[in-house]
Amino acid sequence: MNYLEIRALRHNTDVKNLLEVAIAKASMTILSEAADAPDHANRVALAKAAAKTGQTISDKLMWVIALNTSMQSAVSADIATQQTVVQAVVDGAFASPAVVQTLLSL
Numbered sequence: 001m002n003y004l005e006i007r008a009l010r011h012n013t014d015v016k017n018l019l020e021v022a023i024a025k026a027s028m029t030i031l032s033e034a035a036d037a038p039d040h041a042n043r044v045a046l047a048k049a050a051a052k053t054g055q056t057i058s059d060k061l062m063w064v065i066a067l068n069t070s071m072q073s074a075v076s077a078d079i080a081t082q083q084t085v086v087q088a089v090v091d092g093a094f095a096s097p098a099v100v101q102t103l104l105s106l
Helices: 003-010 013-031 040-067 069-074 079-095 097-105
Strands: none
Touching: 003 040, 003 069, 013 040, 013 079, 040 069, 040 079, 040 097, 069 079, 079 097
16 A cells, blocks of 8 residues: 555544444453453553543554554455454554553553
8 A cells, every 4th residue: 555545544434433343342351351461450541541532542543553454455355354454453452561551651
C-alpha cells in the first residue's frame, strides 16, 4: 500500500468499528484472567481505561492497525478475515507490556 492508501485505511469507519469491538473483547478477557498473569495490573488498568474511553484507545491503535501488513492485505477480504486480523493485532498489543505502558501513558 502507498501512504495515501494507508492513511485511508487508518480513517476507515468499518475498520474502526471492528477495532472498538476487538478492544472490548480483549478487555473482557483481561478482566477475567488470573491475577498472576504477566503484567496483570497494567493490563487491568488498560482494560478499565478502554471500558471508560474505548474510542480513545481505538484512536490510538488505528495507526497500528493501518500499518499492519496483514491488515493491509485483508482490506479487500471479507469481514470475517478483517475481524480476525484486527482481533489478533489488538490481542498482541494488549499482551505487550511496552504497548500497554505506552497506551496508558498517552
